[in-house]
Amino acid sequence: MEVRIGVQNVAREIVVETESTHEEVEKTIAEAIESDKPLFTLTDRREKRIVVPTASIGYVEIGSDTKKSVGFAALAE
Template identity: 40%
Template sequence: MDIRIGIANSPREINFESSQTAQEVEQVVATALEKGDTFIRLLDNKGKLYIVPVVSFAYIEVGSESTRRVGFVA
């Protein structure tokens, strides 16, 4: 799952691959926003932990779960 998080007032974004499903990521974000949490925690495929402050969210894009093809397509 490809996850992109846009940061408010920053030209950069956080971009990483995660083994979490789209529903799991959506639940983590929705719960944090509803409860008024100050940050969320997400793990990438390599076990790296991302702690992102909720107030800095500009957008969160959760990509498809399909695998990428390698090579040429005819």
Template identity: 40%
Template sequence: MSVEVKIGIDNNPRELAVTTPATGDEVDAKVSAALDGTDAVLSLVDEKGSRMIVPSAKIAYVEVGTSESRRVGFGA
């Protein structure tokens, strides 16, 4: 199961959205390390293998959630 991560960046009206094959616990550990000052950057790899790197000092917020398929239609 993949995890959807949304990152708000200071002084930027848009958020960065990444869907990563990492588990929620792995993403949580990386975010915690970035926000507590252990790591200078938050680095995530998306499902296609692209690496997203955000400086820890510029992170405004991080939203982590599972990327489940949404049901659409009358049978939902």
């Protein structure tokens, strides 16, 4: 699943590919904001940890769990 995080006063967004579900990502972020934790952490598919200051979050876009296929399909005649 792809997660995009917009950070205040930063032109580029943070993009994380994670194995976590939509619900797990949303819960992690909500808990960090509600409990006033200074940082929140996500782990990507390669086991790298991404740490973001909670107070600097501008927005979070959580992608879908479905995989997109790329390529050409044979057309029926």
